[in-house]
Amino acid sequence: VKKRKLLSRDPNTTTAGDLMSPPVGVFRPDMTVAETIEQLRVMTRDAIVTYCYITDADGRLQGLVVMRDLLLARPEQKLEELMARDIFALPAHMKLEDALKLALSRHYPVYPVVDINGVLKGLVRGDELFAEQAIEISAQAGSMVGVEKEERLNTPLGRSLLLRHPWLQINLLTAFVAAAVVGIFEDTLGKLVILAVFLPVMAGQTGNTGCQALAVTLRGMTLGDLKPGTERALVMKEGMLGLFNGLLVGVTAGAGMALYASMQGEAQPLMMGIVVLIAMVVSCIVSGLAGALIPLGLKKAGADPATASSIFLTTASDVASMGIFLTLSTVLLL
Amino acid sequence: VKKRKLLSRDPNTTTAGDLMSPPVGVFRPDMTVAETIEQLRVMTRDAIVTYCYITDADGRLQGLVVMRDLLLARPEQKLEELMARDIFALPAHMKLEDALKLALSRHYPVYPVVDINGVLKGLVRGDELFAEQAIEISAQAGSMVGVEKEERLNTPLGRSLLLRHPWLQINLLTAFVAAAVVGIFEDTLGKLVILAVFLPVMAGQTGNTGCQALAVTLRGMTLGDLKPGTERALVMKEGMLGLFNGLLVGVTAGAGMALYASMQGEAQPLMMGIVVLIAMVVSCIVSGLAGALIPLGLKKAGADPATASSIFLTTASDVASMGIFLTLSTVLLL
Numbered sequence: 328v329k330k331r332k333l334l335s336r337d338p339n340t341t342t343a344g345d346l347m348s349p350p351v352g353v354f355r356p357d358m359t360v361a362e363t364i365e366q367l368r369v370m371t372r373d374a375i376v377t378y379c380y381i382t383d384a385d386g387r388l389q390g391l392v393v394m395r396d397l398l399l400a401r402p403e404q405k406l407e408e409l410m411a412r413d414i415f416a417l418p419a420h421m422k423l424e425d426a427l428k429l430a431l432s433r434h435y436p437v438y439p440v441v442d443i444n445g446v447l448k449g450l451v452r453g454d455e456l457f458a459e460q461a462i463e464i465s466a467q468a469g470s471m472v473g474v475e476k477e478e479r480l481n482t483p484l485g486r487s488l489l490l491r492h493p494w495l496q497i498n499l500l501t502a503f504v505a506a507a508v509v510g511i512f513e514d515t516l517g518k519l520v521i522l523a524v525f526l527p528v529m530a531g532q533t534g535n536t537g538c539q540a541l542a543v544t545l546r547g548m549t550l551g552d553l554k555p556g557t558e559r560a561l562v563m564k565e566g567m568l569g570l571f572n573g574l575l576v577g578v579t580a581g582a583g584m585a586l587y588a589s590m591q592g593e594a595q596p597l598m599m600g601i602v603v604l605i606a607m608v609v610s611c612i613v614s615g616l617a618g619a620l621i622p623l624g625l626k627k628a629g630a631d632p633a634t635a636s637s638i639f640l641t642t643a644s645d646v647a648s649m650g651i652f653l654t655l656s657t658v659l660l661l
Numbered sequence: 662v663k664k665r666k667l668l669s670r671d672p673n674t675t676t677a678g679d680l681m682s683p684p685v686g687v688f689r690p691d692m693t694v695a696e697t698i699e700q701l702r703v704m705t706r707d708a709i710v711t712y713c714y715i716t717d718a719d720g721r722l723q724g725l726v727v728m729r730d731l732l733l734a735r736p737e738q739k740l741e742e743l744m745a746r747d748i749f750a751l752p753a754h755m756k757l758e759d760a761l762k763l764a765l766s767r768h769y770p771v772y773p774v775v776d777i778n779g780v781l782k783g784l785v786r787g788d789e790l791f792a793e794q795a796i797e798i799s800a801q802a803g804s805m806v807g808v809e810k811e812e813r814l815n816t817p818l819g820r821s822l823l824l825r826h827p828w829l830q831i832n833l834l835t836a837f838v839a840a841a842v843v844g845i846f847e848d849t850l851g852k853l854v855i856l857a858v859f860l861p862v863m864a865g866q867t868g869n870t871g872c873q874a875l876a877v878t879l880r881g882m883t884l885g886d887l888k889p890g891t892e893r894a895l896v897m898k899e900g901m902l903g904l905f906n907g908l909l910v911g912v913t914a915g916a917g918m919a920l921y922a923s924m925q926g927e928a929q930p931l932m933m934g935i936v937v938l939i940a941m942v943v944s945c946i947v948s949g950l951a952g953a954l955i956p957l958g959l960k961k962a963g964a965d966p967a968t969a970s971s972i973f974l975t976t977a978s979d980v981a982s983m984g985i986f987l988t989l990s991t992v993l994l995l
Contacts, residue, residue, distance in 0.1 A: 368733050376729060394728035395710060399702050434788035436770055454768035465883045468802035468967075469876035472869060480881035480891070484898055488905050491873050495910050498869055502862045503917055509858045510921070516854045523850045523857035524843045527864050527979060528836045535806060535832055538971075539825050542803035547814035549799045557814070564818055571822050576829050583837055587844070633802075637872075645861060 343426040344419030346456070347440045347449030352376035356389055356407035360400045363392075377437045381410045386446040388416055388439055416441045419448050428551055430456045467545055470633040473498070498638050505530075505645035512653035515661060521588055522656055525603060526649055528580060533610040533648035536572050537640045540565040540618025545633050548622065562619045569615025570608060577607030595660060602655045610648035617643040677760040678753030680790070681774045681783030686710035690723055690741035694734045697726075711771045715744045720780040722750055722773055750775045753782050762885050764790045801879055804967040807832070832972050839864075839979035846987035849995060855925060856990055859918055859937060860983055866914065867944040867982035870906050871974045874899040874952025879967050882956065896953045903949025904942060911941030929994060936989045944982035951977040 351374040354363055363379065370376055379392040390410030400409055416439045417426050430438065430453065438456070440449045466476040473494025478487055509516075509526065516523050544561065547553045553561070585600030593599065621639045622632035685708040688697055697713065704710055713726040724744030734743055750773045751760050764772065764787065772790070774783045800810040807828025812821055843850075843860065850857050878895065881887045887895070919934030927933065955973045956966035 364732060367729070371729065371733065394732055395701070395705065398698060398728055398732045399705065434768070434770065434786075436768065452768075465801065465880050467799065468805060469873070469880055471802060472872040472876055474873050474876045474880075478877055478880075479884070480877065480886040480895060484901055487877075487898070487902055491902070492906055492909060494873075495866065495869055495906055496913060499862070499866055499910055499913055499917075502865050505865075506858050506862050506917075506921075509861065513854050513858065513925075516857045517851075520847050520851040520854070520857075523854075523860065524840050524847065526857065527843065527860055527983065528833070528840050530861050531836050531839075531864070531975065531979070532829065532833055535829055538806040539803070539808050539828075542806055542808045543812055543814065543821075546799050546803055546808075546812075550813070552814040561814060564821070567818055568821055568825070572826055572829055575826060576833055579830060579833055583833075583840075587840075591847075637869075641865065645865070649861065 341423040342419060343417040343421045343423060343438075343440050343451060344448065346423070346451045347419070348451075350380060350439070350447050350449050352378060353380050353382055353447065354392075354406055356381050356383070356405065356410065358406050359402065360397055360404050360406070360409070361402035363397065363406060364402075379406065380439055380447055381406050382447050385444075388414070388441050388445055388447040390414060391439075414439070416445075416447075417451060418443065426451075427456060467549060467633045470631065470635075471541070471545070471637040473635065473638075494635065494638070497635075498641070501638055501642040502645070504642060505649060508646050508650045509653065512657060515653055515657045519593075519656065519660060521591060521593060521599070522653065524587070525580075525584055526652070529603070529606060529610065529648040529652045530645050532576055532580065532607065533614045533644040534641055536569055536576075536611045537614030537618040537644045538637075540568065540615045541622060541636055541640055544619050544622045545636070548626065548632055558623055562616060562623070565615040565619040566612055567615075569612040572615070573608040573611025574604075576611070577604040580604070580607055598659060599656075602652065602659055606648065606652035606655050609651050610644065613647040614640065614644035675757040676753060677751040677755045677757060677772075677774050677785060678782065680757070680785045681753070682785075684714060684773070684781050684783050686712060687714050687716055687781065688726075688740055690715050690717070690739065690744065692740050693736065694731055694738050694740070694743070695736035697731060697740060698736075713740065714773055714781055715740050716781050719778075722748070722775050722779055722781040724748060725773075748773070750779075750781075751785060752777065760785075761790060801883060801967045804965065804969075805875070805879075805971040807969065807972075828969070828972070831969075832975070835972055835976040836979070838976060839983060842980050842984045843987065846991060849987055849991045853927075853990065853994060855922055855927060855933070856987065858921070859914075860986070862914060862917075863937070863940060863944065863982040863986045864979050866910055866941065867948045867978040868975055870903055870910075870945045871948030871952040871978045872971075874902065874949045875956060875970055875974055878953050878956045879970070882960065882966055892957055896950060896957070899949040899953040900946055901949075903946040906949070907942035907945025908938075910945070911938040914938070914941055932993060933990075936986065936993055940982065940986035940989050943985050944978065947981040948974065948978035 367376060380388060381390040383389050390412045391414045392406055392410045396409050419440050419442050436453045438451045439447055440451055442448050473491055475490045478490050581600035581604035584603040585596045588596035588599045617640055621636050626632040701710060714722060715724040717723050724746045725748045726740055726744045730743045753774050753776050770787045772785045773781055774785055776782050807825055809824045812824050915934035915938035918937040919930045922930035922933045951974055955970050960966040
């Protein structure tokens, strides 16, 4: 039941405060260890107390005492002598998505939640955040291709259809855009039917290059590797990778085209191979750049960087690859 | 430094035992609380003791005492009265991948590691497992498209090229297979150039349907939703979703084809739309089934279910979609 509750939350609007339960194990800094243990004996009858939280007269979180230190202290020692200060707390208004990133490297059983004045408002259990984190991250591969976060293996057929289908229809509209670009070159295709055989190869390879760039960029965002100011270098790197990958794949694909064309008795097999090579290089640069720019742009626009990223990428790489290939063919081969 | 160490590990050969450090905080069941506290005072000078582990004379793990219970107990109580029994422990020989799945729903700060006889061999910190888990899960979207787990945003250009490029070349070879299928129908394409315009639409939409099935299946495997015996139902469901998605997308795509064909003055625009519809339905069923069967098959074969899954899927859906479309066109339109 709890998992379902979490799953139904929208991580873009849910805050750390929405997940919290009321604070337990709260003490004042001037209390002694002996007094604290007596109070704990009562508290633990109804609640699980993992840490002792120390607050001032206004309820502001001052520090934390772990049970081990309480156990090993002298009974007359005050909590303020034992407590760790500057402890990690989640702001109540923080979006769940950002809270998850902060918790990623910590792994505490319980996190205190504070308001903007530092007042302790509640506690969030680590395993709840953890389960949510795993769901968030594993959702990424799906949301790139229009699978909603809430869909799981036991989602009923009708619901799955409803969740996935709209994306396919939208994608089809963008595929029509790519088809329209191809349609412009129907004359060229009529004169050189062999080009039609290579259209899906061009679109597929360009798409793959872009998908790799997209996957690496999203991974970097998820694991918190993307530091402000490094975006430009990332985009440049993916453009360069598109260039080199396009060059190397273009040589193989171009050789394939030249071989196939000469087997078919076409007039200019070598030139056809060169057209494939050039088109592959240019369109792989475009799709590499797009693979990095699309999630960065979606994030900048305040959207989830993974959602529907694949639609934009496919459109860009389809239009670029088939458009460039057919333009070059029209100019150089006819 | 620690993260790099973890990243260089192969999750298929690394075991829980490889991550562990020597056990601390180990006590015998007949020790009293007072004795335990005295020993803890010494132990905690050099080590962080989070839980007290209770072992028998042979070193077998018997139970666990949390600091809070030690704090609230009477000094003369024995640990065996306080300890939780049947506690969760990771088998030392367990593959890291499986250990991560067991830890997913727990979120303890520390996990005990035992050998096959139940002897306590060491401790694994939860945050280490946790960091590894996040990297594992976030790697999935990438490994589907040939991005290695170790690639991060700061991976040098040359290394990224080396890591990603082989996959693109292999994918190109499979794209040639799909192109060869299209090549069989060059006569058909020469007579009806308009079919060439719709080839990328067919391949793209079919691929998307399969990608959704693949993403949901992989998510289910990652989050531990895939129970033994449910594989058949999963495959059936994805086949049915392929049918319905293919039908609905096929209607839109078929209408698009009929409209475009009649605008172009083709002889049989309606029949062309029907060919698109039928081809879309059949090939979406194929790709839906493939999207579920490929990761299940890879897992059964002992391979990582995500790695290169997209290559197999693309090949299957390209060959199916373009092959069926052009076969139907040849039979029904010429």
